[in-house]
Amino acid sequence: MINLIGYSEQKLKQLFADWGVPSYRVNQVFSWVYHRGTKQFNDMTNLSKDLRAQLANHFYIALPRIAHKTQSRDGSIKYLFELENGSQVESVWMPDGARKTLCISSQVGCRLACSFCLTGTLGLKSNLTAGEIIGQYLAVNEDLPEADHATNVVMMGMGEPLDNYDAVCDALRLMVSPEAMRISNRKVTLSTAGLVDRIRQFAQEDIHINLAISLNATEDSTRDAIMPINKRYPIKTLIDCLKKYPLKPTRRITFEYVLLKGINDSDEDAVRLGKLLSTLRCKINLIPFNGFEGSSYEAPSEERVKSFQNHLISKKYSAFIRKSRGTDILGACGQLAAQAMTC
Numbered sequence: 001m002i003n004l005i006g007y008s009e010q011k012l013k014q015l016f017a018d019w020g021v022p023s024y025r026v027n028q029v030f031s032w033v034y035h036r037g038t039k040q041f042n043d044m045t046n047l048s049k050d051l052r053a054q055l056a057n058h059f060y061i062a063l064p065r066i067a068h069k070t071q072s073r074d075g076s077i078k079y080l081f082e083l084e085n086g087s088q089v090e091s092v093w094m095p096d097g098a099r100k101t102l103c104i105s106s107q108v109g110c111r112l113a114c115s116f117c118l119t120g121t122l123g124l125k126s127n128l129t130a131g132e133i134i135g136q137y138l139a140v141n142e143d144l145p146e147a148d149h150a151t152n153v154v155m156m157g158m159g160e161p162l163d164n165y166d167a168v169c170d171a172l173r174l175m176v177s178p179e180a181m182r183i184s185n186r187k188v189t190l191s192t193a194g195l196v197d198r199i200r201q202f203a204q205e206d207i208h209i210n211l212a213i214s215l216n217a218t219e220d221s222t223r224d225a226i227m228p229i230n231k232r233y234p235i236k237t238l239i240d241c242l243k244k245y246p247l248k249p250t251r252r253i254t255f256e257y258v259l260l261k262g263i264n265d266s267d268e269d270a271v272r273l274g275k276l277l278s279t280l281r282c283k284i285n286l287i288p289f290n291g292f293e294g295s296s297y298e299a300p301s302e303e304r305v306k307s308f309q310n311h312l313i314s315k316k317y318s319a320f321i322r323k324s325r326g327t328d329i330l331g332a333c334g335q336l337a338a339q340a341m342t343c
């Protein structure tokens, strides 16, 4: 039996063609599953009884189970999900006025081992399926009142999305499909540590969501030390690849820059960053480091962060200091590690 959540539109159309069922039936099924949250094929009353039975013989419909919820003082909620194989991952829901952003995970753990990231300390345990990726969004929306449903999705939770390429692409297609989840592709962002070959491949896909790059350093020696992936794809290789990325006219690449005291937060770093990105249409998110137990890094002072930002603004960049959300519940950027696993 296969979980229908996450099963691609293309595959379902092919299956229906094999069954002699017209392809518009896929839209009806998706409407039940993704818009009405139906879990039983028998409730899909505009399908014939035979088709309902056939579907029930092949598929089931299930979302990841919410194992735990932790509410932050700032209103954010961290969800701990239990997956079918017993693994756990986290998502963080962050309200900001009308905008509700959900940060979702793509892997259990991560093999890239960035030294400022708690997830990276776990190593890679397993990849999520497409259904488990979109299931986080669907389950959170089921859990919250309609007014609080996620409006934006960021793939910045546990894992490197481009290291789980096929499942992530299937999940993204379902997210932005007008037949399935109908999220605007402007409201979906994939964040990568810079797997250059995969970025090139992703540029060729028919998926036009936002791209964010977790950069975090301006010199290879520093980036090698905090992001081992840089040894394989050094900064110049990454930037050259991004220069060729087929950005839509009104879009910008987002650069995420975690500021680590004494490591990458100097005025010289800010100057180098300004030069490095000068030929790219981009914006920069500065993220003062979010601490976790066992980490020796510290966040820079507010003045240092401001000075770093001011230099970038003086060079005409859109540079934002990202409010850390959910730091008290280890829900902020780089702090996700499916905590309840070890409790």
Ligand code: SF4
Binding pocket: 110, 111, 112, 113, 114, 117, 118, 119, 120, 121, 157, 158, 159, 160, 193, 214, 334
């Ligand atoms: S920052 Fe992202 S890519 Fe790096 S270890 Fe953490 S989850 Fe993996």
